[in-house]
Amino acid sequence: MITKKHFKLALIPLAFSSLLDRPVYAAEDDAAKDEKVIVTGSRIRQSQAAGNAPVLTLDRDDLAKTGLTSVADVLQKMSTSGAALNTRFNSSGNFGMPSDGGGVGAGGAEVDMRHLGSDRVLVLVDGRRWVSGSSASGVSSSVDLNTVPLAIVDRIEVLEDGASSIYGSDAIAGVVNIITRKDVNGWEMNASYGGFGDFIADIEDGETTSFDMTFGATGARHSIVTSFSHVDQNVVYSQNRSLATEPLFGTGNTRGSSATPFGRFVFFDGNGDVVSTTPNGDAGNLNYPSDFHDFTDDDRFNYAAFNLYVTPSKRTNVFTRATYDLSNDVTLFTQAMFNNRRSKNQAAPEPIFIGPDAGTGGIADTVSIDVTNPYNPFGVTLDENNFIFAGRRPIENGPRQYSQDVNTYYFTTGLEGTFDTGQSAYYWDVSMSWGTNRASQIKTGALNAARIKRALGPLSECQADPLCVPLNIFGRNSISQQMLDYISFTQKDASQNKIQLFNANINGELFEMPAGYAGFAAGYEHRVQSGFFEPDAIAASGETMGIPASPTNGSYDVDEYFLETKFPLLSGVSGAEYLEVSAAVRRSEYNTSANTSFDATTTKFGVLWRPIEELSLRATVSEGFRAPSIGELFNEGARNDQSMSDPCVNASSSVQERCLDIWPNIDFQALDSLGQTQISVNTGGNPQLNPEESESFTWGAVYSPDWFRNSNTWNNIGFELTFYDHEIKNPIQALDAQTQLNNCVLLNNDEQCFGIARGGNGGITSFGNGLQNLDKTGIETAGTDFKLNISTEELDWGRLGITWRNTFVEYYRDSFFGRDFDGEEFGSNPDRAIPEWKYDLTVDWSLNSWSASTTVRYMSKIYESCSDFLDGTANSLTNLGLCSNPSSVDDSFSTNIMDETYYVDFQLGYNTQLAGMDADFALGARNLFDQDPPLCTQCDLNSYLPGLYDPQGRFWYLKVSLRP
Template identity: 40%
Template sequence: MFGGSYVKQGSVRSGNRAISLFPNPGQTSCTQPVGGCSSAAVNGRFLTSFGNQTISTAPDSTPTFAELRPFTSADRFNFAPFNYILTPSERYGGWISFKQEVNDNINLRVKASYQHRKSQNQAAFEPLFIGPDAGNGAGSLFDTLSIDATNPFNPFGVTLQSGVNANGTPNGQVANYSFIARRLVEAGQRTFDQNVNTFSTTATLDGSFMVGEHKWYWDVNAAVGINDAHQSFTGNVRADRVAQALGPVANCTGACVPLNLFGGAGSITPAMLAFIGFTEHDKSEQHLYDYTANLSGDLFDLPAGPVGFAVGYEHRLQSASFTPDPIVAAGLGADIPAQPAAGKYNADEVYAEVRVPLLKDTPFFQSLEVNGAVRHSNYSISGSSTTYTGTGLWKPVNDLLLRGSYATGFRAPSLGELFGGRSRFDLPVTDPCSSAATGQFATNATVRANCIADGVPANGSYAEDPGQLPVITQGNRNLRPEKSRNLLAGAVYAPSWARGGFVSNLSFEANYYDIRVKNAIGAVDPNLTLNNCALRGVAASCALTVRTANGFINEIDGTLQNLDSIRTKGIDATFNFRSTRTGAGTFGLSLNANLLTHYVLSASNGFIVIDRKGTERGSPDQAFPKFKGNGTIDWSLDWIGASFTGRYISAVTESGAANRLASRFYGDVQLKLMPGMFDHRFEITAGVNNVFNQDPPACITCSLNNFDPTTYDVPGQFGYLRLSFKM
């Protein structure tokens, strides 16, 4: 058998939806007190000993000090509408599956698949920040640059001195500027193009043989998977050439063109961009080699049925690498920094399972069965662990099934979690240590004392409005495996007395779960880091921030770590109904619900216990609603059918922000036509998801577009038409 597929998806831009037009939900202007717009303005922001200024005569190829004016919030740049909500992509691929009978008891099976994806992300024009308070992350050359007095576009008449050498050591000079920020609109939007090839193949030999009166089954498998990805990024600039173009004009020789950062939008010429700009090329690879062997069958018979077993072995080798552009790897890119990363591990696992039927067809024991499983895992990096599961199934009567299980779990850190290189993302965060109206430095004595201890100037000169702050992420070779304990108790009730007449099938299922995860892998929420330091003086939190001498945040450490534990409890419930065929058609109803009764994160290193139930975490986006449910009612009659699905998410409160995300109800409708032609093998399906055009609730701390896409639908209705023909 073989097949192929082709999928093309268009884009939905942030600027096409009201919720994502500005950095904050409901915002209509950068002048509003909520802040959030960028200092990297199209005409520039120059925070120096001469004041907080911008150019008033853009574009200006001969900027002078007299042409500068005070920088205001109206000059800030709104970067929000330049992103994607739904990224464009194009995929094509194929697969083949082959089976050959080697003999009467042995089969050879081979499967292979290939997939190619071409996709694109976009962001606003590159924000170029240079200077001691630029916040590019500790060690960035951009944070050490000085702008020489001989630069022909320097309007200040003196060298803007960073006070440090290129390596960050003091140069004996007094810093006389904080930062220069300029949105490089002349370079066009930042565009990230991905080309990804994924290939996998599996070969299997399987067969069976008799052991006494029982048939045993065996299989051996070998699988290979390869993922090869290439990304190109336009709009980046390199620090060494920016340094040369801003330094002494006498050193700007050869291809060097002096850079005009002070003339406003349109003042950076193509020749300037050609010298400082470059197209970034990154590459990543992943490889998987997996070998397994399994044996299963029945051992012997008991009065209630045969005792079944399964045993197996797996050897797995995984490797991955990321190779950033050499310019970026050298720390010279203006955009997201990245370092080369590579790692691999191998794992050996053995398992055994057994199923034992104890009783059958006796009073109060229509059936009673116990199952057990054990697995031993040995990872070359993360060590070894033995996990087990025990399950009991009891049917006191034919209509009722009761079950319970206890299990332990083990998850070794992934390659990315272990070996991921140092990188950065910019997150909208409010710093409590700011003296601006949105901060608490000026109004809260406790915050003031804690922030001064953390390096914020005592005179309150650090007064930045909310904006994006740099969060440094990277893997951690010291991560320990996650371990879990899971309890499950449930029941399924399918009354036979209800079947017949109008009812064809009726069942109800409910399950209670209690899951505890130890050594959970994650990064501390940057908002929590800042608040714990400023409001509570938690030393471990303060240690995760690096501030400049002027109080600006240079980086927030988001390195992955083992959090103490996660404990979650809840109830899942399902109801299904199906009618018999009537003159009016066949009707069906299915309901699914989850009630979250407990979700608590107990973090280590002095961080507080966090109750997630009923909250939205924000970056990485995830909601923990107390109740979620969906239901589908459907109807069909001969060649036509219709259904309506309702999806409900209860309200949540945003962690770290006084914001309530109201409940949401989504409605999806679908209509199917199965004409009599071609013996009902031809089907037309039309539908609309989110038929009520319900927008997601606004989220302040979510990482992009002011809503949580992991929980809520993309804003807008989604209509589709599907044609299918069964051969």
């Protein structure tokens, strides 16, 4: 619904344009005005500068200047981008399974726009939907951009507006359209080498090499392009980055795991007192209590040393596209691509958490340590009568390692052509596409909880199994290879996403109007999407000591019809050099394999008004939707372990009273001893989900004054201002678990307590957190984009170009939380934050054979809570001096500021002839001044936000390109 607020804000571009000397239209030469093409955001052929929605175009030169080897890395540098998955997320063993059933996406890379999530961004390749990613941990609804190599990209068009009426589901926050290379004559070779270090000759880690070769030929009736590419990105270990050497930088081991290489054991002694104890040293004939001491936070285990800072990835791609003119008016086209990704993740050895309050929600919670176990030093059985929990980190088994092998296939074929009726030309195309993304993952270092239970239980039960070896978890180096052989296994998982498309489209002119011809585009699309996740049998049965997993299997098909029109109303009259209105409507009808159905009709209206030649004013209002994904509909259940602070731990008397009202059997002495840092959250799909709905508004101005046209210095000056406003209703998500727990306990919200269960001693053992359509208000965000482009003529000192892109977030509200999140860190898996201001400023210079490019990237301050489970103790974040705004009243009120951050990237280029070939050389550095990312006290991994900030270290690279 359009409100008064939207009308008032729509007047802002007019007020802005009045501040300029001459209001605005981007200058073009006459040839460019006459050329009509299809630009992302519309299916009607038109002049590239004539659209009523903002589109950012990145061409091959723009991509080359970044020195990056991934489409995702390029897009994540945009000012409009939010925190999205990339290869700096060492995700497999650390996050568990997300609530949307999409898996952790290990080794993948995605794009987020407007901080609304990667599943609300539609990714197209050559205007067609691309197959979603798969990483053998779920069925994702987001595209893994590692499946599209930079070598095949001609340009990337980013629509910074909602477009469900044009493209269907998912196009809420924007659309990314990757246009592949088509017209290539001859061959081209590109190679690069780089890594983190003091200079290119002193690379220390993260070595990255890339190579691609492209061949092309065009004839009278045919064209063909074939490309081969390979990227090899090597590992960076967390222990080699100072900020990531501990679970939280500056806290020692106090935030480490309670599962230590020595073992931690919490139980009631004979007097009914809680004992929390750990062995003094290595394994041997341990005696309790002489060989044990009271466990403290300083005994915790530093799991960060085993993590990865940048995950290794090898990507190989083969791509080909061919066209053949069957006649003057009909062309046959075919496009095929194969991409293989091999990547790895690593985490600390899989912990053994057992006992009634272990909180795994599975077999491990039922494990006891029997008195007949030959290594039991306590002389009694630890069971449900006296056992609270035990934690042991079996470093003898080595780290958990996850290896992904992901194959992507995509094939398209079809016909396109033109025909004339009278004086009007019509363009049509029909095509069919098939895409498959299949992944397998092998995990080593996994442990079998059922066998651990047998090996720690009564000796007679272990002896009844000819394979069983009694297990010793008491003291470091106590677990022998025979013991490991019995309790460990290799986990094998697989998943797949598949898409099938049939498209038929036509566009052209309807009738003549006073300002030109009315245009239209119409079409039909039939789409079938299916996917499955097949977890390892042991993981699916719940016998794993790691994250259990449930299978997913489902599909849906959709029929869609769309119509888009534009009407040029006025041209060449006073006050209206040009005036155009447009409208679009799309009908989508879904049927799922669960015999459910839903549909959506979305509309979009736009206006483009050019009061004078140099000024364009434009606005759009559109409806959008996002259909629930296969993972959201059909995931049978999953668990993720979240770093959370239990408000019942170390609580005040009033909070303890509230906790007892909800869970009457809490033993606070035992609960405080547990000191839970990770809580297992159970989630799953919901076949009754409805689509998300959205309303989007954009309005803005494009201004290019003409005074420079007679200048001998300036070639182009352009300003662009866009205001955006997105509102999402019925969002599909699980409640934030930390917020739910706080609301339950601290805000006395009984409804939020539903699904949260505690063990007999108070530890959280079950946390139900399933997917649902949240309330009607949902998510709202609004802000402003401002862009400036300046270029000069070729002068004595060279040619200069300046591009400055800014995004200002006015607000980002989630109705469930009831507050504004812009400028704050929030969420988890992955951690997210919303800078109020982001920009990238690029200055390009060229003279003869030399060129240089410098980019400054900026992010404003981020505020975060500076509180965790050790509040009120000597080791609280406040008392350790890590909070920039500490509270002297209550540690839980302390906050921390991640200061504004600048990154400088630089590239120097030289063009010459080499053995009769045209050769381009480039030497560059990203993060030239070695800016460290700001410390994040609430982040789950490596103490920073890898979705927003660059990794610690300066990255040098060298590139060479050869052409005949």
